[in-house]
Amino acid sequence: MIVSSWNVRGLRGDGKLRMVKELRNKYKLDMVGLIETKMQVVTRFDVIRIWGNDGVGWEYVGSDGASGELLLIWNDLVFSMNNCYKGERWLCVKGVMLKRRFNCSFILVYIAHNRTEKNHVWEELSYIAGLCQTPCCFLGDFNEIVHEGERKGGTSLNRSAEEFKIWIQDMNLVDMPLSDHKFTWFRGCSYSRIDSALLSLEWLEEFLESRLRGGPRGLSDHCPIIMENRKLACGPRPFRSLDSWFTHEGFLRMVNEEWKGLGDKPFTDKLKALTIPLGRWHKDKFGEIDKKIVKFEEEIKRLDDMVSNGVYDGTMEARRKALVTCCERWYVRKELH
Known part of the structure; x- marks a missing residue:
């Protein structure tokens, strides 16, 4: 757990x-x-x-x-x-x-x-x-x-x-x-x-x-x-999805086409096979958003590590606030995309 x-x-x-x-x-x-x-x-x-x-x-x-x-x-x-x-x-x-x-x-x-x-x-x-x-x-x-x-x-x-x-x-x-x-x-x-x-x-x-x-x-x-x-931590990995997928134009059409292309396979086999095109689609449509969020989080952590090691000046807090604001905007964009 x-x-x-x-x-x-x-x-x-x-x-x-x-x-x-x-x-x-x-x-x-x-x-x-x-x-x-x-x-x-x-x-x-x-x-x-x-x-x-x-x-x-x-x-x-x-x-x-x-x-x-x-x-x-x-x-x-x-x-x-x-x-x-x-x-x-x-x-x-x-x-x-x-x-x-x-x-x-x-x-x-x-x-x-x-x-x-x-x-x-x-x-x-x-x-x-x-x-x-x-x-x-x-x-x-x-x-x-x-x-x-x-x-x-x-x-x-x-x-x-x-x-x-x-x-x-x-x-x-x-x-x-x-x-x-x-x-x-x-x-x-x-x-x-x-x-x-x-x-x-x-x-x-x-x-x-x-x-x-x-x-x-x-x-x-x-x-x-x-x-x-x-x-x-054992057993098969569950099938997961993102809320933002279902509000993205073209998602349901892509799933429908891929599902039809899998033919008469058993339901669980089709779900497993669907993860491959879903992964490609997610990377194509949301990859840049994920990269930007990770980039901002890593930069915030880098500033935290500098402060932890005794390095601090008056500009660092302003930089951190700016990074947090940018990070929040990308979180919202991912939620509403």
Whole structure:
């Protein structure tokens, strides 16, 4: 099962929606947790727009004007929810991974900046973990570091970070190392690793090959984090399509002609054979859009890496904002093409 969390800093607008869809398709996500959606109410229509199809389950914590805005969406053929618990700063779904019949709980978190509020949330999460009585995965924006090197200029942990570290130890959780990113949050010349995935020992006993990596942050100042268990990545690849195909003039005509040309082959064989002309058509019609999006994301990451290594001047933030604006325009173009 492949799971991601991302502080998207607002989910309104076609650019942000396309950004999340790209993440889901690129990493073949089975579950995604979105933080700071800035949505007071979430409907099935909203979820389908975000996820791309109707085979989903979801739960959310709406905005109260000061905190929260959490949304957890999952493929209901992969995970089945049995129960749900909610707090102002966290969202817990308890259920079973269907393929392995593994009972577990996912807890999406968005922790406050205030130390007193943080300690209150640590107590709530301890209670919820005890209530669920299952292996747990805590993931999200913790607004706190665990090690000195996870924040710019960090040489020691403050009191709040020490208390967070003690809570992790008391809960017997493992802070998963991030394999390909040093930091997950950037703003100007500031940066830190405040987005994390914490796994219980029982979870790691079941999934010894769990790993955590980062994705392109695109239009947000946070990078998404992606946790995957390679043992579950097996079986045939599903047939996938893009929403933008169906709004492109000539797509249905091309499919109809190719389908007729395949004759009387069995349905599944025709679907498999259709992937070849579909791939050629997608590359011809959308290849430049994909290349431009990747180019902008790579340039944003290059600037982030420069900031991480201490290279910063007054022009870099302006360049990054310009790149984000261009990236958003191409996301929207791909959505509406």
